[in-house]
Amino acid sequence: MVNKELVGGVRTVCDVVETALGPFGANKLLIQRDGTVTATASSTELLDRLDVTDPAVTLLDSAASDFGDQRGDGTGSVVTLAGALLRHADRLAERGLHPTAIEQGYRAGLDIALDAIDHTARPLSSFExxxxxxxxxxxxxxxxxxxxxxxxxxxxxxxxxxxxxxxxxxxxxxxxxxxxxxxVSGVVLERGPVLESMPRSRSGTGIALLSSTVDVPHAGSQLGRVSRRVEFEADSFADREALAEHESGTFTDQLRAAVDAGCGVVITERAINERVQSELAAAGVLGINRVDADELRLIARATDATVVPTLAQVTEETLGRGSVDVRRKAGRDMTFVTSDAGETVQTLxxxxxxxxxxxxxxxxxxxxxxxxxxxxxxxRVVPGGGAVEATASWEVSQQARSLSGRQQLAAEEFGEALMAVPRALATTAGLDAGRAAVRLRVARSEGRDSIGIDALAGTTADVLGELPIVEPVSLKRDVLTTATDLAVQLIRIDERLHATDLGDEEGAVEEDVPDSEAA
Structure with missing residues (x-):
């Protein structure tokens, strides 16, 4: 039997996400432990901000989040369908079906639904x-x-x-x-120069990308494998002053060498120390610090630069080429890095x-x-607005009749569960979900597979009309497969165990130990 208690929290989460589906999804107020209140209709944000302790909900959250990270879209549909499959599994369990029989029927229904998606697909060239x-x-x-x-x-x-x-x-x-x-053709950074006196624009210059802090080198420091360690003991003020001058002079030499190589911009993942900021500005170098590693890699791809550890490793070969402009946007500095030297990189x-x-x-x-x-x-694409789910549901209901016994019952419930997406879209669009579902089924009986929910128009219509609503085939296939796998995994849970419960069992019989070994 399906353990309703163990997956009860999952159903609650699925119900919440379902009402947030579509362009008119209802907003949710998320109240975190620290008192922060967030209003959102995003399924991804809802799952990310949930304070999860229930193991079954954690399983749902992890699977849905991984799906969103890999595909970039479809998280809400996965959770909505998984919740619907669980609800219909309850009906089957009440009729005496074992989780194994439910899984077999669901798998059969999934195969039919995937075939229906492929048959419904249209070439992308027919649209844009x-x-x-x-x-x-x-x-x-x-x-x-x-x-x-x-x-x-x-x-x-x-x-x-x-x-x-x-x-x-x-x-x-x-x-x-x-x-x-x-x-924007290029990379946009949400930060500006570390010093106001630095130039705000450098055109066609060398761009140095660093992974460490920009600072004067410490005497005795070395990159790579250390074969010999040198320790300096500066006891007197004169010795410390001389050491500081040596370190400062070394940095000046490194900066001069980088500028001579064509460097006009320094962008680093770490900080630019205050004691060298003025020297960079005096040399006409624009410095930007604390840039994310992903942003740094993107700039490297766009400018054909090589990320190096410190300023000492900057050469003409490691420098990228491009233009850097600092502009005031929405009350703060934003840096725009553009280049034709490397790969095409764009920012919206x-x-x-x-x-x-x-x-x-x-x-x-x-x-x-x-x-x-x-x-x-x-x-290839398929009709959106719940149209492809309605078509898959219709095909499952028709072909399930060829199955036998309990597998047929489970497949029919699988087909009914697929209507959860168009029903949710209709509800959030302010339509009567029951009437909308009937219209979609009638359209399938007449061979019209592009009738779906046009949420923005607030009606059921041909979603391949003047402003087509279409979605990628691969996304729809992955949504159905992931939701089915997740639901089946939850359906087959019959007990919750703590790992510590499996050891030190009560009543364990101790082995007889000879007195000599016991001593």
């Missing part, structure tokens, strides 16, 4: 990549913003190629409107009026990038 981006862009309901931003996403993905996820970065900033979102610079909106918008832009890249890689 921007249509995929617009479908995933649920962070705004403004038609003009959706149109312009989705076009920018499609352009960025087309330029970036197969590894678009690694070569497109999304930066968001509170202040302004979403319509001000801009596609997003704006929104408040923190909650900007966060939701940024996440939807990231989802749009991932979905568009997946669609371009595969070259």
């Amino acid at each position: 990549p921007s249509a995929v981006a617009r479908t995933a862009l649920t962070g705004t309901r403004n038609p003009q913003v959706r149109r312009s931003v989705s076009a920018q996403v499609a352009e960025a993905v087309a330029d970036a190629g197969a590894d678009a996820g690694e070569r497109i970065r999304v930066v968001s900033r509170t202040g302004g409107a979403a319509a001000e979102t801009d596609l 610079f997003c704006r929104a009026p408040d923190p909650r909106t900007v966060g939701a918008f940024e996440r939807s832009v990231e989802a749009a990038i991932a979905s568009t890249a997946a669609a371009i890689r595969e070259g």
